[in-house]
Amino acid sequence: MRLQLALNVPDIDQAVDYYSKLFGVTPHKRRDGYANFAIETPPLKLVLFENADAPERLNHLGVEVLDQETLGSNLERLTQAGIVEEVQRKETCCHATQDKVWSRAPDGARWEWYRITDDNPAPAPAAFGGVCCASGEKTEDIGLG
DSSP: OEEEEEEEESOHHHHHHHHHHHHTOOOSEEETTEEEEEETTTTEEEEEEEOTTOSOSEEEEEEEOSSHHHHHHHHHHHHHTTOOOEEEEEEEETTEEEEEEEEEOTTSOEEEEEEEEESSOSOOSSOOTTTGGGOOOOOSOOOOO
């Protein structure tokens, strides 16, 4: 398990240069207007979206899990707590296919618990524009198998 921090940045090249130096690693994945770092120490998934006009630099927060059982148990826990906002299954977003459970903190910050099922899928037809991972649309099917 590792925490995820997703940021809106005004210039992707400057941000990649800075965070590469800050954490001493190169991006795990780099696409036009997008980069993510899979940092081992500290265990962090840092995601950067080039979005100069974003009203906030924080895009969203997350927890990446490695197996479906962990994601399912957290879905159950968050459902019982009454804080599940959205569940997505096989969502291709941020240049990966994922199963996700979304919640929104009282201050409005979006949190996701997610598991990557395909780290390099064919390009999705819709561009993410810096917000694909924070759509806010409620999904009816909350079963994750």
